[in-house]
Amino acid sequence: MKKKPLFLSILISIAAAIAMMSLLPAASAATGYIRGDANGDGKVDIADATMIQMVIAQMTPDTDGAIAKRGDVDDNGLDVADVTKIQRYLVEAEDENHIGERITEQQPTRDEYELPFVPC
Ligand SMILES: [Ca+2]
Ligand SMILES: [Ca+2]
Secondary structure, eight states: OOOOOHHHHHHHHHHHHHHHHHOOOOOSOSSSSSOOOOOSSSHHHHHHHHHHHHHHHTTTTTTHHHHHHHTTTSSSSOHHHHHHHHHHHHSOOOOOOOOEEEEOOOOOOTOOOOOOOOOO
């Protein structure tokens, strides 16, 4: 068996690395988040409205505050109005809150964004 030249092996390795990088999700290369994309899957759909409802009802934990940050489409804290605005956006009845647009700031940490205390 003929041995491959070293430069050919290096070239193949570089091509493989570039091919693997192109398979990564676009969201991982982009910074920030998409307004209204509560679950962080890169799109705004009814699953985001449902996730916000589950966080509000304390059925889903939001330990790092990221769901609340991405789902708070009107910047006044996470509440049922955000659900309504996302639902209206989905039926193209509202877009004044820039839902679906990328926000370039970094994901929040728990210290930066706290959910309001809701007594039981
Ligand atoms: Ca989503
Ligand atoms: Ca809000």
